[in-house]
Amino acid sequence: MSRGISLIALVVLGWGLMPTVTSAQEQIEDTTARKMPLKVWGAQFEEFEYRYSDDDEELGVWNGDVFYGTDELKVRWLTKGEYAIDEQAYEQLENQLVGQMPISDFFDAKAGVRFDTPEGPDRTYAVVGITGLAPQWFEIDANLYVSEEGDSSAELDAEYELLLTNRLILAAAVDATVAFSEDREIGVGKGLVSTETGLRLSYDLVDRSFSPYIGVVHERKYGDSEDFARAEGDGAESWYAVLGARLSF
């Protein structure tokens, strides 16, 4: 976990030192006033949590992003990882750098690259995707990936928030991955690869910047991917109790 955090700290620091990000609000330059497009930045962790599995595995997990740009074009760095605390190893470590632009009132298109650098084989992917708000308040993030090996896959993320009160929020999230071809080396079989379903109950303690939560997460592999996992001696299914916080700056 600590390595995970220090890595994040390092990358965030590195980002913070980039000249473009040092000032939050550049439109305040008076003589050019409001004729300059409003530039904004933001950083958030949808998940930043400790997971404890039904077979006593402990994980540090995060899923966050940092963006900078205007209404018309944003650069977004997305980072996602799972760090196995006992093994001191990244089970998953994924970073994406994408450009993002609006394509409709509620959806943006994005394109860029993704680097997977967990313990074991690396992969680099080209990414295209859409992200936005679907009717009935479902937050959707859908991506297509093509790896340097020529394997393609798709990932669909959907999230819904239920307001128990204006601060106590129950969030349900589903993430599903489908592969269009097999990539045996990284344990991916053709077809539905895996799903992760989470239910988190959070409380907005400090505005919307710090919202601690508890929850449960269910991970499952399917089809050939399930068989590959079993062959590695891993289970195909896990339940986790999670404890963490949503963060935004």
Place this chain on the structure above:
Amino acid sequence: MKTAFLAGALSLLLPVIGLAGEYNLTVDRVEIDTGDFVKTGIGYNGKSPGPVLHFKEGEKVSINVTNNLDEMTSIHWHGLILPFEQDGVPGISFPGIKPGQTFTYNFPITQSGTYWFHSHSGFQEPDGAYGAIVIEPEGRDPFRYDREYVVQLTDKHPHSGDRIMRNLKMMPDYYNREQQTVGEFFSDVSDQGFMNTVKDRLAWGGMRMMKADVEDLQGFTGLINGKGPDQNWTGLFQSGERIRLRFINSSAMTYFDVRIPGLDMTVVQADGNNVQPVTVDEFRIGVAETYDVIVRPKDEKAYTIFAESMGRSGYARATLAPKEGMEAPVPGLRKPARLTMADMSGMHGMDHGDMGGMEGMDHSKMGKMDHSEMKSMGHAGMSDMDHSGVKAMDHSAMGHGSEMPAGGASDPFYAEGSGLVPTAANGGKFLSYADLKAQNPLYEEREATREIELRLTGNMERYTWSINGVKYEDADPIRLQYGERVRFKFVNETMMTHPMHLHGMWSMLDVGAGQLNPVKHTISVQPGTTVYMETEVDEPGQWAFHCHLSYHAAAGMFRKVIVEGGPESAQAVEAGTGSTGGEA
């Protein structure tokens, strides 16, 4: 710096000598204590709000503004009619005031009444850079009063303006803590039935719109003359006196509904111009508007000035009392406002926004919604009077206007059936724009020479705001010809209320009173409505024209207006300071 401050303070204390007044203002970092929190902000002469500037009509003023900040600043004299170079909008009127620089404004005072001044740079105004202006008329006021107080309202937030803008861009509902919850779902089920409630939620969810989207910025402390509710600014009186209260809404984002339980208020002036007196129990003051009212407390007791935010998320409070330290009960907040489908009726670009309501709904894609709201009326009947949306519709459907309090649920400046229609807390009279009639028309009545349609547009999810779908950064200036009389048609296609402010020239709000239409500088346009104002184009130069909600203006609901032609010196306009403002 200290001497400058003292000199500034002194000069403000001195009575105006002759017809030329010199004033000094410093722009400073200040500490703002609201009673709920303390923050660093920006103020004038060492405090926020800054001093009340007292001018006299006919006077020539020169105001030395010294910028003690480490960033650019500016002062805009809100509502004052003056040469455009003195208007104080960086990039449009002048380049702005650099750190350490003293800029001298020189202009004649050609009007009287209640106004205010504020920074037009970045988010300095939400951060505290504002003060009041009181201008004594050359002649006599057409109403009597024994004493007067400025009552300057604001919505002070613990976050800086920059931070708020960034948060709104990141999460448009960042500050909205009055959203519909599971609990509200069940209470609606018990009021309106399960199917109606589900249909209602599906209709709004389908549009990705929120009935609770009334205020972008909650979590503020309402201040009156810089004092929070617990600090209780107090104005003293002797019973029987007529007190003139000069209400100024200097909020960044908040509309206030103002009442003084136990007292009638006679509105005598709006936006600095005298209106035919109208006595009300409560009024709504839009951001940047001013209203002068006269009250006459007859009892030896304290009265609370209670200004509740339009969304009911916060309030400002002050006291009128015969003696310092006396207090009156502070009312509680009413139920949070909820938009209805009527407030959405402008969203599909319909031409008859002011007819909105039922008719609009039939035309729109939200037919289902229409249905469910209608149903719920049938079920709930009069017992449902508390549900804002249903209330007004009941009223209109039944046509029993006389059963409702005067000035209550039907107001031509709200879409029929709007969830925002204000009602007086005591069941009495709530001021409507329709009640405002000019005391003295400023201009000859004449036909408008042309009409300009301005659709107020935006996307709440992206927190972009625009006019005719174009943000300021991409927009060409609006060009007017000196001497014309332009009729502006505002069509609000968003679900928020926008206080539209045209600098430099008076605008007559069309309330259907012809020659007696009230003369204003800021005009609120409610969701789902179409509102007209007419402007005598009699000031050459370049002017700002924008929504006065700070974060809407910053996000693009802003235009530059160029008045072409006109007398002599104004010909230099195009070559003037405009280059830094940059035309599209």
